[in-house]
Each structure stands twice: as structure tokens, then as C-alpha cells.
Amino acid sequence: MQAFTTLTGIAAPLPKANVDTDQIIPARFLKSIERTGFGKNLFANFRYNPDGTENPDFVLNQEPYRRAEVLVAYEDFGCGSSREHAPWALLDFGIRCVIAPDFADIFHNNSFKNGVLPVKLPRAVCEQLIEDARMGENARITVDLEREVVVRPNGEEIPFKIDPLRRHLLLNGLDDIGQTLQHAPAIDAYEAKQKTAQPWLHAG
Template sequence: MQKFEVLTGVAAPLNIVNVDTDMIIPKQFLKTIKRTGLGKSLFFEMRFTQEGKELPDFVLNKPAYRKAEILVAGDNFGCGSSREHAPWALLDFGIRCVISTSFADIFYNNCFKNGILPIKVSPDDLKKLMDDASRGANATLTVDLPNQEIRGPDGGSVKFDLDAFRKHCLLNGLDDIGLTMEKASSIDAYESKLGAARPWA
């Protein structure tokens, strides 16, 4: 998993509440178990017509936001069914950080397991960040994970809280497999000891 330290990138405003996982990646795209290739279908029903043509008014179709790496979203982002394809689609599109006042628990946990930083902020801070993100080509934010700070284009900053364990995992690029591999020497030692004690096993 890619490490997350300091990210400076374009922030796209998605001022919609209760964005559920079916809006993030509709059910017809869940046939794959690969984590790649889903970005083109991210927010499919909001980005495209039924014929597959882009809807120019959707934020990620606008020239300034086509390469957005940060999403500033409305309350209760990621609600609905517990599909891990939702963070996969965001990451494959290029989104590394989602900022909102609140997230659905399963989506929130899945983000950390896939290298995406979900940040919870107050309603007042979200309003400021949404305003920053609405500046088009000038909508650049810096997300500083070591210092737990978001810096805006005008020099303003917003602090955020984060569980220390989750922060450690993101900074070191550790998903569940990576965490297990940190214990590889202990696992090898246990297996050697078990093999000596129970050679028939």
C-alpha cells in the first residue's frame, strides 16, 4: 500500500449529503475483484448519461477537477452497502483523501485499508474547505498527515484528529497484510518451534 505523508493537490467540491456507495460505484461494476480499472466508473450515474457521454456540469468532468486528488464532500459520505469497491474506485481515479463532517463506519475503515485518508472536520471547517475547493484551478489544498493539518490556498489551516494506530498505518503504507508481515520473524520463529515440537504436523 502506498504511504500517505503530505499531499498537495486539487480539491474537488462535492457538496452533496448522504453520498452512498452505490453512487460512488454502481452495482453493475462490482463483478471484478481487481482494484484497478474502477476509476472510469466512479460516480458513473452522476458523471455520464445512459449512453456513456460525460455530463459537463458534474464536478469531476470540469477541466479544473479532472485530476483532483482530494474530495471535499457533504455529511455522511460513504453510507449504504459495505462495498470495498467504493474506496477502490476513488483510489483508481486518483483520490487519496476525502474530507467530510462524517463517514459511514465501514466505508471509513475501508479507506484506511486501501491508502485513502478520510478526514472528519467540523461543519464550520467543512464550509471553509468547500469554499476553497470551489475555486477551480486555484483549489489546491495541502493535507499534512504528520502534523494533522489541512492548509488552504490563502494560508489558512484546519487541524484534524486521527487515531494514532491508523495514522501509523498510513504513514508507513501498512494494510492488513503489511501489518502481518511486520511480525514475519515472530511467525517464522513460532513455526520453527512448532515444527520441532510436532514434526508430524
């Protein structure tokens, strides 16, 4: 998993509450357990017309937001089903941070496990950031996980808090497997000791 330390990028404004996981990645695209390839179908029902052409009114079909790395939305982002494909799709598109007043619990947990940083900020602050984002190319937002601040284009720093363990894992690019492998020497030592003390468990 790619580490998340400091990100400065284009923020896409999505002034919408209750964005559910079926809106993020519709169920008809859940045909793979690979983590890649979902970005082209992110928000497919909003991005594309019934004939498959792009909807020019949707923010991610507009410049510079085609290159967005941050998404700013409203309450209850990621509600609905528990599909892990939702953060996969965001990440595959290029979005590494979502800022919203709150998140659905399962989406929130899945995001951390896949290298997407969900930042909780009050609705009024999200509204300010959405206005910043509407300025386009010249309104890049910085998300500094080390210092736990979001920096607006005008230089104002907005603090946020992340669980210390989750912060550590993201800063070091550790998913669940990576976290376990940090203890590999102790695991190897235990297995070697067990092979000596209980060899019948390892016979055959």
C-alpha cells in the same frame, strides 16, 4: 499499499450529504475483485448521461477537477452497502483523501485499509473548503497526515485527529497483510520451534 504522508492537490467540491456507495460506484460495475479499473466508473450515474456521453455539469468532468486528489463533501459520506469497491474507485480515479463532517463506519474502515485518508472536519469548515475548491487550479489544498493538519490556500491550518494506529499504518503504507508481515521474524521463529516440538503437525 502506497504510503500517505503529505498531499498537496486539487480539491473537488461535492456539496452533497448522504453520498452512498452505490453513487460512488454503482452495483452494475462490481464485476471484478481486482482493485484497479474502477476509476472510470466513479460516480458513473452523475458523470455520464444515459447515452454514455459525459455530463458537463458534474464536477469531475470539469477542469481542473478531472485531476482532483482531494474530495470535499458533507455528512454521512460512504453510507449504504459495505462494498470495498468504493474506496477502490476513488483511489483508481486519483482521489487519496476525502474530507467530510462524518463517514459511514464501514466505508471509513475500508478507506484506511486501501490507502484513502478520510478526514473528519466540522460542516462549517467543509463549507469553507468547498468554497476554496471552487477557485479551481489556484486553490490547492494540503493534507499533512504527519502533522494532522489541512492547509487552506490562504495558509490557514486546520487540525484534525486520526486514530494513532491507523495513522501509523497509512504513514508507512501498511495494509492488513503488511501489518502482519512486520512480525515475520517472530512468526518464522515460532514455526521453526513448533516443527521441532510437534513434528507430527508438519508430517507429509
